[in-house]
Amino acid sequence: MSQVLSVDGVDAGYGETQVLRDLSLSVEEGEVVSLVGRNGAGKTTTLRTINGILTPTAGTVTYRGEDISAFDPTETAKRGISLVPEERQIFPELSVMENLRLAEFGGTESESAHSVSVQEALDMFENLAERTGNPGSSLSGGEQQMLAIARALVAGADLILLDEPTEGLAPYIVQDVMDIVEEVNERGISVLLVEQNVHVGLELADRNYVIDQGRIVWEGTSEELESNRQILDRHLGVSV
Ligand SMILES: Nc1ncnc2c1ncn2[C@@H]1O[C@H](COP(=O)(O)OP(=O)(O)OP(=O)(O)O)[C@@H](O)[C@H]1O
Numbered sequence: 001m002s003q004v005l006s007v008d009g010v011d012a013g014y015g016e017t018q019v020l021r022d023l024s025l026s027v028e029e030g031e032v033v034s035l036v037g038r039n040g041a042g043k044t045t046t047l048r049t050i051n052g053i054l055t056p057t058a059g060t061v062t063y064r065g066e067d068i069s070a071f072d073p074t075e076t077a078k079r080g081i082s083l084v085p086e087e088r089q090i091f092p093e094l095s096v097m098e099n100l101r102l103a104e105f106g107g108t109e110s111e112s113a114h115s116v117s118v119q120e121a122l123d124m125f126e127n128l129a130e131r132t133g134n135p136g137s138s139l140s141g142g143e144q145q146m147l148a149i150a151r152a153l154v155a156g157a158d159l160i161l162l163d164e165p166t167e168g169l170a171p172y173i174v175q176d177v178m179d180i181v182e183e184v185n186e187r188g189i190s191v192l193l194v195e196q197n198v199h200v201g202l203e204l205a206d207r208n209y210v211i212d213q214g215r216i217v218w219e220g221t222s223e224e225l226e227s228n229r230q231i232l233d234r235h236l237g238v239s240v
Contacts, residue, residue, distance in 0.1 A: 002029045003064075004159055004190045005050065010059035012049040013214075019045040021214040022059070027159065032181065032191045034201030036236060037211035043194040044086065046211070047161045050192070051083040052076045063159070080158030086167055088148040092137035096128050096147060099136055103151035116153040116187070124183060125150050142173035149180060159190045166200050178204055198236050202226055210235050 005027040013019040019042045027033045035043050048054045050061055052071045061069045063079055073083070090099050100118045122129040125146045131139065139147060145165050152160050165181065166174040174197075181204055185191055195201040201208055202222045210218040210225070212235045218228070225231065 003027075003062075004029050004031075005192070006060075006062040007046070007050065008060050008062070010049060010056045010061065012045060012054050012056045014045075014054070018057070019214045020049060020056075023211075023214065023216055024059075025209050025216060025219075027190050027192055030185070030188055030190055031206045032185050032193060032204050034193045034195055034205035034208045035211055036195050036198050036201045036208060038235070038237060039196065041211045042214040043196075043211060044163055045214070047083055047085075047163055047192070047194060050076070051081055051161060053083075077155065080156060081161065082152035082155055082157035082159070083161040084145075084148045084152050084163060084165065086163045088144045090136040090139075090144055090147050090151065093135055095133050095135055096139070097132040099147055099151060100128075100154050103154040115156045118154055121150040121154050124153075125180070140173070142169050142176060145169065145177055146180060149184065153184065153187075153189075157189060159192065160184065162191060162193045164194055164196060166195070166197055174200065198225075198232070 003026055007023060007025050010020055010023045011018060023046065035046060037043055045054065049056055052073045052075060056069050060067055063081060068076055068079065100121060127143050128146055128150060136144065136147060165177050169177065178200060181191060193201060193204060202225060205222055207219065207221055208225050209216050210231055217235055218231045
């Protein structure tokens with residue numbers, strides 16, 4: 001397996017506020033990796049540092065062998081990194097089709113990226129195919145999440161950074177979103193998934209990192225995490 005992403009010894013934060021402390025993690029080709037942790041642990045900050053919204057004050061972010069630590073979001077998008085933020089970032093006043101068509105522009109220029117056409121995306125997301133003329137704002141939370149993921153695919157994502165995709169969704173929609181993440185991954189796209197819901201991470205991920213106060217405090221497979229009650233209690237406050 002070749003390495004897609006490597007974050008090494010990264011410090012990052014907001015102005016004087018340091019959030020990430022000597023944080024290291026990696027994603028191998030075709031993996032789903034989860035980053036789980038409590039509220040405020042630094043999960044979103046980690047994704048923002050990878051896609052270039054934030055710049056590390058120490059350490060490096062490497063993508064397919066290239067140091068991207070100083071890149072901005074446009075430059076990381078051209079390499080095939082696509083952040084689907086918690087607030088889902090779709091254009092509410094534009095139709096589903098217009099949202100998808102816009103994603104075709106300004107996406108990746110990377111040769112390694114997996115290009116998905118608008119039609120292929122609509123084939124994957126049946127709910128969206130039935131609503132191509134509807135404005136984004138009329139979609140349910142789950143459908144907006146689907147549209148945000150579909151936009152990432154059409155933009156040619158090679159590594160999708162998913163920030164709490166199941167946040168605020170009804171349980172039966174959570175399963176739909178999880179199915180989609182699996183389907184995306186089956187297309188060979190690597191996924192770094194941020195979740196507060198450890199059950200979602202455990203079910204989808206090949207490997208998990210637990211983050212607490214900006215530091216990685218544990219790393220292992222889902223089976224290992226599930227059987228490690230101490231980690232679950234101490235850092236995640238859950239019992240499985
Ligand atoms: N724009 C900002 N300016 C200053 N501090 C911020 C900013 N955004 C987040 N923080 C702080 O950084 C810390 C980590 O936040 P982050 O959003 O990365 O956590 P998280 O693990 O994603 O949590 P959540 O699940 O609540 O989103 C928190 O203490 C938060 O208050």
